Amino acid sequence: MIDSMTISALIExxxxxxxxxxxxxxxxxxHYDSRTVEPGGAFFALRGQALDGHRFIDQALERGAKTIFLEKERELPPGVATVVVDDCRQVMAQVAAAFFGDPTADIPVVGVTGTNGKTTVTYLVEAILRAAGHRPAVFGTINYRFADQILSSLHTTPEAIDMLRGVAGFRRQGADALVMEVSSHALEQHRVSGVHFKVGVFTNLTPEHLDYHGNMDDYFASKTRLFTELLQKEGAVVNVEDPYGARLAGLLLSPLTCGSSADCAIYPLDVKTTLEGTSGTVDTPCGTVSFSSPLLGAFNLQNLLCAIGAGVAxxxxxxxxxxxxxEAPQVPGRLExxxxxxxxxxxxxxxxxxxxxDKVLVxxxxxxPRRMITVFGCGGDRDRSKRPVMGEIASRRSDLAVVTSDNPRTEDPDAIIAEVCAGVARVHRRPLTRAEAASGAKGYIVIPDRREAIAFAxxxxxGGDLLLVAGKGHEDYQILGRERIHFDDREELSRALARVETTP
Structure with missing residues (x-):
């Protein structure tokens, strides 16, 4: 990374x-946030869902911006350079790559996209790269990390400036590979347009973020951009057990397909899953892979196959x-x-x-288990369509479903729970009393306070029961209104179980 560049060099x-x-x-x-602009900086006037960056150009100028990237031309003071572009987000990613020395150009970069499994696959690929002698950096939902340095993750895929600045910093510390989760928002908003991907992995596609994308076809179209616009000619790894994966594979020239069928490039030969994890052998174009992993279940076998595919690619x-x-570690908050x-x-x-x-509960x-107990809720200010779906699934798959709050954000927690219970009602006519739930009756109970719900469960x-607390995983916070408070399901569950153990 350098201290400065001329505007002509940045856009040449x-x-x-x-x-x-x-x-x-x-x-x-x-800078893309006018509040962070420093003298001599360039400001990108991004158009967002709620705010238009063009409204903040004057604030950026007051803070010393000398270059403005914008889509809607306007008069600016003398001495300020203006760059008029069609898509400010895409240009921002490309300019960031140039400014930070194109930090992904000469290292292997693996991008993982899909609704579920992204985090698990990145942890597995990170371990594979380490076994190969690399020192990988990782950007994902849980954190951004390299070696002993761990940075908080605000987005699955950060804005282009933040991400490329971070990669450049990790490169200076010795990182020689990059693994990253690539969200549909990031692809839609060109956050990764300045990244040179060598391998792209598609895990699956299920209803999520439809409040943003509108429908599954648009959601799928966003995901495909990684493979059709950003990836090199080869290097696509696709889970064709998923119907959208099969659809994606049909759009690509030579994908490495993963699945249970021997028609796939990567498929299991002899795999067993027990309480201790998953182990066995997998056929690949580079020979038979033998492995042992603490990951549980068929859905994690798909994640393992995707990670193997990345290694092959x-x-x-x-x-x-x-x-x-x-050698891969436990993934935080994933069946932890x-x-x-x-x-x-x-x-x-x-x-x-x-x-x-559904996949976890199956x-x-x-x-x-003797009895399946599931504590879950749904987040506020997010896709409402999944709420009754999750309510029905948890009720059908569990002996006792405890409906509670997740991150209600600015919504009324009781209103969210009511939408969840619309799905629960397809399975159970009424909620259980606490006495009924404690006696072992099958059904559901509503306890809005998440700490109280976990304690009750x-x-x-x-002994012999299986108690799952779902929804937040690795998160160590809860968002109530606009306030973020410390809350970790793992801590709460550990504390509650210890308290029960010592109760006379």
Missing amino acids: NLKGCLLKGAPDTEVTGL LGLSAEVIGRGLS RVDNGRGVMALVDYAHTGDAL TLAALA ADVSR
Whole structure:
């Protein structure tokens, strides 16, 4: 990364940019938030769903911006360079790549997209790269990390300026590979248009973010951009067990397909899943991969196959891929176990869509617990269509479903719960009383306070039961209104189970 560049050097390889002003204007920093602008910086007037960055140009100028990227031309003071563009977001990503020294140009970059499984696959690919001798950086839902440095994650895929600045920083510290979750929002908003992807992985597509995308076809179209616009000619890894994956594979020239069928490039030969995890052998174009993983269930086998596919696409050996999978750590908040002395299998998982919750509960039911208890809720200010779906799934798959709050944000928690219970009502006519739930009756109960709901579930659980707290996973906060408070399902569940153990 350099301290400054002239505006002409930043845009020399970009098409459709109309520069008005001195071409030798020095740019000392890049900004998309006018409140962060520093003297000599360039400000990008991004159009968002709620706000239009063109409204904040004057504020950026007051803070010392010397270059303005905009889509709607306007008069600016003397000495300020103007760059008129068709798509400010796309240009911002390309300019950021140039300003930060194109930090992804000469390293292997693996992008993982899909509704579910992205985080798990990135952890697995990270372990595979380490087994191959690389020092990978990772950008994803849980955090942005390299070696011992861990940064908080505000978005699954950060804005282009933040992400490329971060990658450049990790490169200076020794990172020689990059693994990143690529969200549909990021693809739609060109946040990764400045990234050179060597491998792209598609996990699956199920209803999510439809408040943003509108429908599944538009959601799918956003995901395909990684493979049709940003990926090199080869390097696509696609889970064709998913119908949208099969559809995507049909659009690509030579994808590495993953699935249960021997028609796939990567498929299981002999795989077993137990309470301890998943192990076995997988056939691949580079030979047979043998592995042992703590991950549970069929849906995680699909994640394992996708990670193996990424290793194959990177040109790694079967031995290295298998060793990486076997050395991969527990993924935070993904069927993460909470130890206790009661004989209860207590788990915390991030499942927050109908499909994800269904797959988790089907997987856990195969373990034949004495009783299945599920604590879950739905987030506010997000896709409302999934609420009754999750309510019905949790009720059908659980002996006891405890409906509670997730991150209500600015919505009324009781109103969210009412929409969830519209789906629950397809299975159960009325909620249980606390006494009925404690006695072992099958059904559901509503406890809006999440801490109280987890404590109640822990209190009524017995040895041999399986207790799942779903929806928030690794998150260590709860958003109430516009306030973010500390709240970690793992801590709450551990505390509740310990308290029950010591109660006379």
